[in-house]
Amino acid sequence: MLTGPSGTENIVIRGARLVDPVEGLDATQDVRIDNGVIAQIGTALDTNEHRVVDANGMILAPAFIDPHVHLRTPGREDEETIASGTAAAAAGGYCAILAIPNTDPVVDGADVLRGLRARAQDEAQIPVGFMAALTKGQDGSELTEMGALADAGAAAFTDDGRPVATAGVMRRALQYNAITGRMIAVHCEEQSLTRGGHAHAGLVSAELGLGGWPSLGESLMVARDLDLAGDTGQPVHLMHLSARESVEHLRRALAAGVRASGEATPHHLCLTDEAVRSLDPNVKMNPPLRSEEDRLALIDAIRDGTITAIATDHAPHSPEEKDVPFEAAPFGVTGLETSFGVLYTRLVEPGVLSLETLLERMSAGPAAIFGLDRPRIAIGAPANLTMIDPKATWRVKPSTFRSRSLNSWLLGARLRGRVKLTIAAGRVVFEL
Amino acid sequence: MTDLRVVGGDLLPPADERRHLLSITDLTGADVERLLATARSFAQSQERDNKKLPTLRGRLILNVFYESSTRTSSSFELAAKRLSADTMTLKAVGSSVDKGESLKDTALTLSAYDPDVIVLRHPEVGAAQFVARATQARVVNAGDGKHQHPTQALLDLHTMREALGRLEGLHVAIVGDVAHSRVARSLVQALNLVGATAILVGPPALLPAGLAPTSTDIDAIADADVVYVLRMQQERMLAGANFVPSLREYTARWGITPERVREGQRVMHPGPMNRGVEIDARVADSDASLIVDQVRSGLIVRMAVLYDLLTTGPVAVESAVGVA
Numbered sequence: 001m002l003t004g005p006s007g008t009e010n011i012v013i014r015g016a017r018l019v020d021p022v023e024g025l026d027a028t029q030d031v032r033i034d035n036g037v038i039a040q041i042g043t044a045l046d047t048n049e050h051r052v053v054d055a056n057g058m059i060l061a062p063a064f065i066d067p068h069v070h071l072r073t074p075g076r077e078d079e080e081t082i083a084s085g086t087a088a089a090a091a092g093g094y095c096a097i098l099a100i101p102n103t104d105p106v107v108d109g110a111d112v113l114r115g116l117r118a119r120a121q122d123e124a125q126i127p128v129g130f131m132a133a134l135t136k137g138q139d140g141s142e143l144t145e146m147g148a149l150a151d152a153g154a155a156a157f158t159d160d161g162r163p164v165a166t167a168g169v170m171r172r173a174l175q176y177n178a179i180t181g182r183m184i185a186v187h188c189e190e191q192s193l194t195r196g197g198h199a200h201a202g203l204v205s206a207e208l209g210l211g212g213w214p215s216l217g218e219s220l221m222v223a224r225d226l227d228l229a230g231d232t233g234q235p236v237h238l239m240h241l242s243a244r245e246s247v248e249h250l251r252r253a254l255a256a257g258v259r260a261s262g263e264a265t266p267h268h269l270c271l272t273d274e275a276v277r278s279l280d281p282n283v284k285m286n287p288p289l290r291s292e293e294d295r296l297a298l299i300d301a302i303r304d305g306t307i308t309a310i311a312t313d314h315a316p317h318s319p320e321e322k323d324v325p326f327e328a329a330p331f332g333v334t335g336l337e338t339s340f341g342v343l344y345t346r347l348v349e350p351g352v353l354s355l356e357t358l359l360e361r362m363s364a365g366p367a368a369i370f371g372l373d374r375p376r377i378a379i380g381a382p383a384n385l386t387m388i389d390p391k392a393t394w395r396v397k398p399s400t401f402r403s404r405s406l407n408s409w410l411l412g413a414r415l416r417g418r419v420k421l422t423i424a425a426g427r428v429v430f431e432l
Numbered sequence: 433m434t435d436l437r438v439v440g441g442d443l444l445p446p447a448d449e450r451r452h453l454l455s456i457t458d459l460t461g462a463d464v465e466r467l468l469a470t471a472r473s474f475a476q477s478q479e480r481d482n483k484k485l486p487t488l489r490g491r492l493i494l495n496v497f498y499e500s501s502t503r504t505s506s507s508f509e510l511a512a513k514r515l516s517a518d519t520m521t522l523k524a525v526g527s528s529v530d531k532g533e534s535l536k537d538t539a540l541t542l543s544a545y546d547p548d549v550i551v552l553r554h555p556e557v558g559a560a561q562f563v564a565r566a567t568q569a570r571v572v573n574a575g576d577g578k579h580q581h582p583t584q585a586l587l588d589l590h591t592m593r594e595a596l597g598r599l600e601g602l603h604v605a606i607v608g609d610v611a612h613s614r615v616a617r618s619l620v621q622a623l624n625l626v627g628a629t630a631i632l633v634g635p636p637a638l639l640p641a642g643l644a645p646t647s648t649d650i651d652a653i654a655d656a657d658v659v660y661v662l663r664m665q666q667e668r669m670l671a672g673a674n675f676v677p678s679l680r681e682y683t684a685r686w687g688i689t690p691e692r693v694r695e696g697q698r699v700m701h702p703g704p705m706n707r708g709v710e711i712d713a714r715v716a717d718s719d720a721s722l723i724v725d726q727v728r729s730g731l732i733v734r735m736a737v738l739y740d741l742l743t744t745g746p747v748a749v750e751s752a753v754g755v756a
Contacts, residue, residue: 195670196670196673198557202642203641203642205640206640206641206642206643207457207617207642207643208557208579209557209577209578209579209580209612209613209614209617210557210578210579278561279557279558279561279562281558320534323534323536323566324534324535324536324556324562325535325554325556325557325558325559325561325562325576326556326557326558326561326562327556327557327558327559327577328535328556328558
């Protein structure tokens with residue numbers, strides 16, 4: 001399902017704090033990588049003429065997986081390309097990403113998908129999986145040839161950017177998807193409630209005169225899709241959850257045995273709609289930033305495992321699109337290169353979230369949802385590792401980005417915790 | 433006459449080099465008092481034969497209007513002229529905006545003339561903040577979508593104070609389409625700053641929660657000193673949104689008719705009016721109506737705003753009026 005480069009590096013990483021929550025590993029040791037595979041973990045390892053990386057004071061963790069990235073290719077290569085988006089991901093500590101198919105043209109046929117995978121073979125800096133659309137043209141009426149798309153290597157199916165408007169089509173999609181073994185990921189939005197919405201329907205939008213995008217616009221659809229998943233017995237993945245009510249629906253459904261999962265974004269975990277008072281287009285996203293109560297509910301869900309993945313919903317936009325008044329701006333912000341830093345700074349350092357939980361939700365969690373190999377620190381595992389300096393303080397500047405777009409809500413922010421080295425599929429893909 | 437002495441040290445404007453008037457939320461109660469006092473001093477200047485003051489001679493004030501406007505654009509233009517500034521009004525129709533030029537490029541183009549103030553009206557929330565970020569000019573928000581129209585709120589306060597002798601303790605019923613009204617948002621905040629209160633009255637879907645107490649019952653206007661009537665802003669409503677079933681039903685339930693106005697109440701409307709829809713012509717033309725006073729206040733309040741942004745403080749008000 002993933003396409004991209006692999007490598008056969010020979011490296012010894014010396015003296016890092018190894019943290020792999022799933023393996024139950026938290027120890028300061030050396031790691032030796034032979035031919036791109038973890039060969040030895042221990043103290044004072046032989047270097048065997050390998051390259052040696054001094055990792056004193058560093059954290060070495062399983063590299064991250066982002067299941068929600070808009071690579072804008074094909075169609076808007078001015079905003080992002082496979083090369084620039086995967087380079088940004090590498091700089092963020094990721095060893096794999098999944099790309100969303102709402103491109104131009106939409107990835108709704110095997111030919112487009114094969115073309116993208118061929119390009120990724122040449123261009124991608126890290127392995128990338130391409131999701132395919134659930135309905136033709138993402139218009140919510142006619143299913144794509146999901147079987148053929150799965151055979152051509154679709155990593156999952158989604159109409160993200162839009163909801164599947166009718167319950168009937170969604171039910172058929174879930175039923176039919178039994179033949180593919182891939183995940184269906186859904187963007188939950190009841191558009192008759194969100195039309196004209198630019199910000200969370202609450203006091204801030206009332207005061208600013210912005211059209212409201214209510215929590216119910218998401219949670220109604222979450223409830224519908226969970227019920228459909230329960231009814232069909234097929235799994236569903238809920239993308240970019242933002243509302244407390246959605247989290248409660250998911251928690252109840254999981255308790256009832258429904259096969260479901262959810263993801264949350266760094267911006268929904270760190271910001272509330274108070275940020276919208278700045279009228280900065282870089283805090284405009286879909287679903288919108290919500291209340292403090294919603295933010296805390298998302299954090300609780302990340303903690304207790306109701307939500308098992310953190311996804312950036314990296315959505316590059318050109319300056320022409322974003323350098324406009326708030327109300328005229330499109331939804332979406334970038335996130336690949338700042339996700340670990342901001343979550344470490346705003347949630348781990350203040351003690352809101354443990355480092356282990358953060359690392360798990362950024363790596364093993366999304367891997368499990370989408371059936372990808374779990375990055376791990378274990379002998380015999382391919383080297384998918386990220387080395388982080390937890391003490392490094394850095395300022396987010398336009399020049400720091402590998403992404404082609406600069407629509408980050410963190411421009412100018414000071415962050416602690418910086419990715420220093422990323423190894424993806426046995427190859428060093430980023431080094432600072 | 434004594435007003436000028438009210439302008440004391442505590443009313444000095446903040447020391448920022450470049451100030452804007454983007455939102456009432458940017459102002460303090462002291463800012464409002466200073467602006468109203470300045471406006472009142474300009475009112476005196478407007479009673480003379482020579483109404484022109486030399487205060488802003490050589491300054492450039494650009495009025496940029498992306499939405500239709502009669503009162504606001506004409507009063508800003510006249511306010512600038514009465515203060516001897518150079519001024520120019522650019523309407524979206526007939527300019528490069530017609531040719532697809534972005535707000536950013538229009539703002540940068542106009543910046544090349546080094547304007548001291550850009551007065552902007554635009555249909556999108558955040559447009560004034562955007563131009564303030566994109567240019568070096570001081571920016572006055574003359575209306576951005578449904579967000580803010582701060583000079584309207586200031587002229588409304590001025591009108592109320594002149595007619596009723598006070599602002600503190602006044603109770604204002606704002607009636608109608610609050611959801612789509614930048615005027616209502618600015619006015620509620622401005623009333624709070626001067627110790628007055630507001631209630632929002634109208635159809636349920638047009639009363640956003642959290643701005644002020646609300647009522648769907650038109651009888652709730654009975655306690656108000658001022659009934660402030662809003663226009664049904666159909667141009668800002670999405671088709672099929674069903675805010676009210678029909679204008680006829682709106683008028684029957686919430687229209688301001690002579691029967692609904694209590695003796696002694698004053699009636700205001702920011703214009704343009706839809707006579708026979710939200711306000712009965714007999715009310716609009718009655719002695720209770722302050723609608724013409726609002727227009728008159730618009731000129732001097734906008735003079736005060738331009739003056740305030742371009743001078744360093746209230747001391748000069750006296751000299752400015754004195755020189756003329």
